[in-house]
Amino acid sequence: MSDRRLELGVVALAVLVWALPLQLASPWAGTVITDVPVYAEAAGAMLDGQLPYRDFTLEYPPLATLVFLVPDLLPVGYGEAFSVLMLIALCGLALGVMATARALGFSRRREAVAGVAIALSPLLLGNLVETRFDLVVAAAVAWTLWAAASGRLRLAWALLAVASLIKLFPLALAPALAIYCWRRRGGRATLSGAGIGAAVLAVGVLPFAALSLSGTWGLVDYHLDRPPQIESSAAAYMLALHALADVPVAVENSFGSQGLSGQGVAIVAAFSAAAALVAIGAALVTQWLASRGARPPGDARLFVAASAAVVAALLAGGKVLSPQFVVWLLPFGFLIAGRFAWLAAGGTVLAMLLTQAYFPSIYWNLVALDSGPIWLLIARNAVIIGLIGACWPRPSVALRSEGRVLWWRRPPAAPQRERAAAGRFLTD
Numbered sequence: 001m002s003d004r005r006l007e008l009g010v011v012a013l014a015v016l017v018w019a020l021p022l023q024l025a026s027p028w029a030g031t032v033i034t035d036v037p038v039y040a041e042a043a044g045a046m047l048d049g050q051l052p053y054r055d056f057t058l059e060y061p062p063l064a065t066l067v068f069l070v071p072d073l074l075p076v077g078y079g080e081a082f083s084v085l086m087l088i089a090l091c092g093l094a095l096g097v098m099a100t101a102r103a104l105g106f107s108r109r110r111e112a113v114a115g116v117a118i119a120l121s122p123l124l125l126g127n128l129v130e131t132r133f134d135l136v137v138a139a140a141v142a143w144t145l146w147a148a149a150s151g152r153l154r155l156a157w158a159l160l161a162v163a164s165l166i167k168l169f170p171l172a173l174a175p176a177l178a179i180y181c182w183r184r185r186g187g188r189a190t191l192s193g194a195g196i197g198a199a200v201l202a203v204g205v206l207p208f209a210a211l212s213l214s215g216t217w218g219l220v221d222y223h224l225d226r227p228p229q230i231e232s233s234a235a236a237y238m239l240a241l242h243a244l245a246d247v248p249v250a251v252e253n254s255f256g257s258q259g260l261s262g263q264g265v266a267i268v269a270a271f272s273a274a275a276a277l278v279a280i281g282a283a284l285v286t287q288w289l290a291s292r293g294a295r296p297p298g299d300a301r302l303f304v305a306a307s308a309a310v311v312a313a314l315l316a317g318g319k320v321l322s323p324q325f326v327v328w329l330l331p332f333g334f335l336i337a338g339r340f341a342w343l344a345a346g347g348t349v350l351a352m353l354l355t356q357a358y359f360p361s362i363y364w365n366l367v368a369l370d371s372g373p374i375w376l377l378i379a380r381n382a383v384i385i386g387l388i389g390a391c392w393p394r395p396s397v398a399l400r401s402e403g404r405v406l407w408w409r410r411p412p413a414a415p416q417r418e419r420a421a422a423g424r425f426l427t428d
Helices: 003-019 036-047 064-072 078-103 108-125 134-149 153-166 169-185 187-211 213-225 233-245 263-290 298-317 323-333 341-358 363-367 371-390 416-425
Strands: 250-254 257-261
Touching: 003 078, 003 108, 036 064, 036 078, 064 078, 064 153, 078 108, 078 134, 078 323, 108 323, 108 341, 134 153, 134 169, 134 298, 134 323, 153 169, 153 187, 169 187, 169 263, 169 298, 187 213, 233 257, 233 263, 233 371, 263 298, 298 323, 298 371, 323 341, 323 371, 341 363, 341 371, 363 371
Parallel strands: none
Antiparallel strands: 250 257
16 A cells, blocks of 8 residues: 555544544543633634733633634634544644654554554544644644654754644653754754744744733743642542542632642642653653664654653643643654554553543543542553653664554564664663
8 A cells, every 4th residue: 555545544534533423423422521612712802803912811822823713714613613623633643643653664554553543543532632722733743753753853843843832742842852853963953953943932922922921921820820630640649549548638620620729739749740850851861872873763763752751751740631631642652662662552542541431421520529530530640650661762762673553463573783783882
């Protein structure tokens, strides 16, 4: 099968999944907890001449406003137009992941598995994929990975900046991209690429900051001031104590979500954040050391693995872990090389399934502190923590073996000469 046929087949599968089971079949067409009215309200305000950050508050970066505006410009209802936009983003994400798989030197079968997994992801995550805009930023990240893996480093920096202007989390991938660029092209190319990324960020942010510096900075303050959200790892720990030992916890409604209040959860949240920072730092150091002597595309595989570990650590240690954040795993989960590839792919699938198991159908039972959804949440968060280790940029990731994501598919052994050469530079 040619690349074009494979891509068309995956896009057709994504459209079929979106149009039929996601819209018509239970449980995907059941209970809906949606953010679309928030986006529609922001779009309406902008069409009335109001400017974000100056005239109304907005918790998202500037380029997210374009995502909110586009559906309001189409000749159908806002909700239907937004759903179509997210379908387009899903197709773009699938194509980006497949293109990255080719750039990483994966086999056609591995590329097909990754593309099909992305196309089927709405069945694993449920209708939250069409009621949040995280698929857009996931698609931008996927094409950032492709640009980096294919050697288009300046484009990679520009795309990373674009993704960060849609949602903030891609900024955390900048150190991994810098390490990859430094190892492959040297310091001058790294500084040049980072400068391009900074320029794109400046173009996106400075006009709003010039109109209202305090309003634009409010985007950062908003996330700093939020209490630990009820689905975060810190909150899950306290919920486990509540379920096991009846430790009292209090749920509060603020910042557009439900969170836990109290000194105990704040302390646990601080420890979780510190642990996440340590994990991110260790992953980056490992990437730096493992990239020494790694040849293309091995260095790109290390970059993808390090980026995946960083994102998993952000999810596991952040104050907020809304269900749609699991979408952030999609650009990475099916592209991890090495002997733990199946574990990374399986963990990504399991994290999505466990998320759908409690959200949205029994989410309010979680808010009511029922034990069933609490244990589902704890299991989901434990899987995400495990993904940090499954995606770790260990030196063996740089070897030619792409890893297996299907139990019956065992990759061929690397040639003896390659294993011997790798052994001089890479140790597991």
